[in-house]
Amino acid sequence: MPLGEDGNGWKKKTSDIKEHYDFKEVLGTGAFSEVVLAEEKRTQRLVAIKCIPKKALEGKENNIENEIAVLHRIKHPNIVTLEDIFESTSHLYLVMQLVSGGELFDRIVEKGFYTERDASQLIHQILDAVKYLHDMGIVHRDLKPENLLYYSMDEDSKIMISDFGLSKIEGAGSVMSTACGTPGYVAPEVLAQKPYSKAVDCWSIGVISYILLCGYPPFYDENDAKLFEQILKAEYEFDSPYWDDISDSAKDFICHLMEKEPLKRYTCEQALQHPWICGDTALDKNIHESVSAQIKKNFAKSKWKQAFNATAVVRHMRKLQLGTSLEGPSQITPTNSTQRRENEGSMCRIE
Known part of the structure; x- marks a missing residue:
């Protein structure tokens, strides 16, 4: 159904959004x-107002309606809030809570002191928020560091989850199988084109926990097909010397x-009960120097902003004989890490 023709009472009609808001700058x-x-x-x-021209939405109305439907239901201290929705003849405007503390990696690099306990506290907040989503039947499907923002510049600021463009509300009996997410963070069952669930989050x-403790991704290859092979086999290791401490x-x-x-795989509820999260097993040793050096090496900001042609991923997946999506075209977005040492890896191994 075209935007503006449904009966959603949560959309406010406006002839000019600037009657309500003064626009300052593009974020x-x-x-x-x-x-x-x-x-x-x-x-x-x-x-923060997300301004979406309706012309750009032709054929994509369902995607944005889905994002709105998801966001409109969510109220959690660690999830960016959708505060209001306005609609004009030409645009849709999503009025979002302003989150001004910057991106996760930037803050870690800027810190002078960073420990396992800091990482554990970050992951605790993320788990709590994602458990809330899962309890509501919502799967994020694109959790990655770029979608984790600090609420404010305060030293003890909370972390916030943003960007629900790929979220999916699980319906009774519904099966998700669209290949979506970001290659470095996507679960094996997604790449295998198997029906999947909340476990993908x-x-x-x-993967995010792994990166927070060493500064580089568990899976990486310049060749997407080889990257997918690693993920499909869940091949990763805790490399020395980066994991020695x-x-x-x-x-x-x-x-x-x-x-x-x-x-x-652990659910969010199980993960929240792990001693590294709820106990005192997370170490207080300063790992900032090693982690920040690896983040700067492996996560260049220019890489985060690159546009991506999803057909390349579809092509690689066909080469891997993974078949095509049951729901529609692939929605996988680019991996965001640069070259790290070549490493065939092995199954998860604690040395």
């Missing part, structure tokens, strides 16, 4: 939207999340 641009810093005239409160949290508890936690078999 970012996407494939078919622009995010603007704006001040609400009535309250002088700053917000738990895998991604395992990391606790066995942290490695055990990661192994339970980056478990190849979805049914054996």
